Amino acid sequence: TVMMEAAMAQIGRYYRIPTGVRTLCSSTKVLDAETGMESGIGLTLASQSGINIIQGPGQMGNANLHSLLKLAIDHEICGMAYHLRDGLRVDEDTLALDLIRKVGPGGTYFLEKHTREWLRKELYLPSEIIDRKTMPQWKRGGSKDVVERAREHVESVLAGHQPTPMDPDIRKDLDDVVIGIMKRHKIATLPIGPS
Known part of the structure; x- marks a missing residue:
C-alpha cells in the first residue's frame, strides 16, 4: 500500500x-x-x-x-x-564560510548570532510528546512513554480550548440546509442539530 x-x-x-x-x-x-x-x-x-x-x-x-x-x-x-x-538549505548564507574562518578551529559557534538564527530554522523541535531528555531527566519526570505524554498533551489542549462560536447567520443557513434534507427524506428528528 x-x-x-x-x-x-x-x-x-x-x-x-x-x-x-x-x-x-x-x-x-x-x-x-x-x-x-x-x-x-x-x-x-x-x-x-x-x-x-x-x-x-x-x-x-x-x-x-x-x-x-x-x-x-x-x-x-x-x-x-x-x-x-x-x-537542508545549502547556500552562501547557510554555509557561512566567513564565520567559519572568523571562529576558527577550537572556537565556539554557539556564541554567534548566525548559528543561533539558523539553529532555530533548521533544527526541528517537536513538542513534549517526543522524548528528547537524558535518562536521568526522563526518570525524574516519571519515566513516561509516548502514550502517556500524548495523553497529557491532549488533556492540556482540551482543557484550554475555547471554541469560537459559530456566526448565527451561518448556523441558520446550515440548519436550513439540514431541515431541507430532513423534509426531503421524511426524517422527523435528529439526535443533535435542528429539529
Missing part, C-alpha cells in the same frame, strides 16, 4: 495534480509500536514522494477507530516527515 501511494504521488506530480493518501491510518487496534511504525514509515515515504494531501491522522483499525492520542502523535510524525522533506 505504501509503495502504491508513492507511485500515485509520482503520477500526480507528473500530471501536476494534487494527490492524497490515507497514509496515517494504521491497521492496529491499540496505540503501540506497530502503530508508530506504520504511520512513521508511511508518512515519511509519502512526504518524500510528493503527496500533498494527508488523510488519516488519528485513525486506527483500518479507519474504524479514531484516537486523539494517535492524532497528537501523528501531528509530531507529520512535523518530522515534512521537515525531512524540506531538506
Whole structure:
C-alpha cells in the first residue's frame, strides 16, 4: 500500500495534480509500536514522494477507530516527515564560510548570532510528546512513554480550548440546509442539530 501511494504521488506530480493518501491510518487496534511504525514509515515515504494531501491522522483499525492520542502523535510524525522533506538549505548564507574562518578551529559557534538564527530554522523541535531528555531527566519526570505524554498533551489542549462560536447567520443557513434534507427524506428528528 505504501509503495502504491508513492507511485500515485509520482503520477500526480507528473500530471501536476494534487494527490492524497490515507497514509496515517494504521491497521492496529491499540496505540503501540506497530502503530508508530506504520504511520512513521508511511508518512515519511509519502512526504518524500510528493503527496500533498494527508488523510488519516488519528485513525486506527483500518479507519474504524479514531484516537486523539494517535492524532497528537501523528501531528509530531507529520512535523518530522515534512521537515525531512524540506531538506537542508545549502547556500552562501547557510554555509557561512566567513564565520567559519572568523571562529576558527577550537572556537565556539554557539556564541554567534548566525548559528543561533539558523539553529532555530533548521533544527526541528517537536513538542513534549517526543522524548528528547537524558535518562536521568526522563526518570525524574516519571519515566513516561509516548502514550502517556500524548495523553497529557491532549488533556492540556482540551482543557484550554475555547471554541469560537459559530456566526448565527451561518448556523441558520446550515440548519436550513439540514431541515431541507430532513423534509426531503421524511426524517422527523435528529439526535443533535435542528429539529
